[in-house]
Amino acid sequence: MPSFIQPLQGPRLNRLSPADADILLANARQLLGIAEASQTANLLRGKKLGLLCESEEDVDALRFRRAAAELGAHVAHIRPSLSEPSAPRVLQRTARVLGRLYDAIECQGLATDLVRFLGDEAGVPVYDAIASATHPTAALAPLLGDERPAEENRSLILQAVLVSTLL
Numbered sequence: 001m002p003s004f005i006q007p008l009q010g011p012r013l014n015r016l017s018p019a020d021a022d023i024l025l026a027n028a029r030q031l032l033g034i035a036e037a038s039q040t041a042n043l044l045r046g047k048k049l050g051l052l053c054e055s056e057e058d059v060d061a062l063r064f065r066r067a068a069a070e071l072g073a074h075v076a077h078i079r080p081s082l083s084e085p086s087a088p089r090v091l092q093r094t095a096r097v098l099g100r101l102y103d104a105i106e107c108q109g110l111a112t113d114l115v116r117f118l119g120d121e122a123g124v125p126v127y128d129a130i131a132s133a134t135h136p137t138a139a140l141a142p143l144l145g146d147e148r149p150a151e152e153n154r155s156l157i158l159q160a161v162l163v164s165t166l167l
Contacts, residue, residue: 005163006164007165008165013128014112024140028153029144035156043167044071044167047072048076048101048102049075049102049105049162050076050102050104052105052108053107063154063155067131067155067158070155098118098122103124103166104166105118105127106130133154
């Protein structure tokens with residue numbers, strides 16, 4: 001892990017602690033500094049991320065894909081056919097396979113309990129709609145200042161989440 005990136009220790013991204021919020025903001029500011037030197041494209045090179053959502057053209061899916069790609073990650077779109085009524089063994093096997101295929105998984109439009117189950121079984125970070133405008137991490141973007149467009153700040157926060165949990 002690059003020395004300037006602070007890892008999140010067991011983060012609960014749906015309920016950010018003040019310490020986790022501080023880490024994400026510090027990492028986003030560090031990313032901004034190295035982005036200006038055009039060095040961010042290699043941070044997640046070789047990482048494969050799964051994006052579970054219905055439409056890869058959805059605004060949140062595009063936001064996630066762009067933020068990850070700017071860091072050098074490859075994002076694969078997966079149309080979920082999972083549901084809570086699915087047999088627990090099927091869900092468990094699916095989660096484990098996804099965990100072997102991907103370094104992290106972003107879930108959009110899935111029930112929170114299902115996302116939590118996938119996270120428990122996959123063995124890799126599983127995010128619950130971190131690219132959504134209603135996700136708690138989105139509230140951090142304005143704290144980066146108004147010198148840049150809001151969408152750029154949001155992308156920096158997403159990237160901070162990715163590097164903080166994957167490196």
